[in-house]
Amino acid sequence: DGGITQSPKYLFRKEGQNVTLSCEQNLNHDAMYWYRQDPGQGLRLIYYSQIVNDFQKGDIAEGYSVSREKKESFPLTVTSAQKNPTAFYLCASTFGQGRSYNEQFFGPGTRLTVL
Amino acid sequence: SQKIEQNSEALNIQEGKTATLTCNYTNYSPAYLQWYRQDPGRGPVFLLLIRENEKEKRKERLKVTFDTTLKQSLFHITASQPADSATYLCALDLSGGSYIPTFGRGTSLIVHP
Numbered sequence: 434d435g436g437i438t439q440s441p442k443y444l445f446r447k448e449g450q451n452v453t454l455s456c457e458q459n460l461n462h463d464a465m466y467w468y469r470q471d472p473g474q475g476l477r478l479i480y481y482s483q484i485v486n487d488f489q490k491g492d493i494a495e496g497y498s499v500s501r502e503k504k505e506s507f508p509l510t511v512t513s514a515q516k517n518p519t520a521f522y523l524c525a526s527t528f529g530q531g532r533s534y535n536e537q538f539f540g541p542g543t544r545l546t547v548l
Numbered sequence: 549s550q551k552i553e554q555n556s557e558a559l560n561i562q563e564g565k566t567a568t569l570t571c572n573y574t575n576y577s578p579a580y581l582q583w584y585r586q587d588p589g590r591g592p593v594f595l596l597l598i599r600e601n602e603k604e605k606r607k608e609r610l611k612v613t614f615d616t617t618l619k620q621s622l623f624h625i626t627a628s629q630p631a632d633s634a635t636y637l638c639a640l641d642l643s644g645g646s647y648i649p650t651f652g653r654g655t656s657l658i659v660h661p
Binding site: 437466468473474475476478481491521523525534536537538539540541542544 | 552556579580582589590591592593594597599637639641647648649650651652653654
């Protein structure tokens, strides 16, 4: 089955630590996205990538970093510079390079809690 | 500033009735609008897309309308079932052709048996 996987499902981090969230897709999509969702809030765009080895900042990129070395993988690192990292993180992908109105396919999410 | 408004209060309805959810937006004319369903602790799932030149779109028990004059989309679920209980998010392009949708906060729908 094609889809997007995120791991781990739950992640706990101590303050001051960096942590990396995994996102893998086998849909052959070019464009991939990272969103953050807080309770009662909409999805906020952190970073997106329309093609391998290229990515762009979204609305709330501060304190986060990404890489896109392979088409199927788009890991997100939450750095110690992120002031309030506890949230639900969602990875998504879109057919093509994201230059059309195509639907987004989402992964199951990773819930990050800072202790 | 541009923003999307969805009713933050949960919509409670009885099984078999039609649920109607609202998505309002300001200050821009998006080229499209999408609706997603999100269950607790899971990622959103795409339901329907409607373009600016379409007034209405249907898919099984779902119907979406798009009124660019009122800057509003209505999402209807007919013959609602308890399994339809979820949060419904609207998403639209607010950034002038970037194709990356901006998501609303979503409205929770609870269908009572």
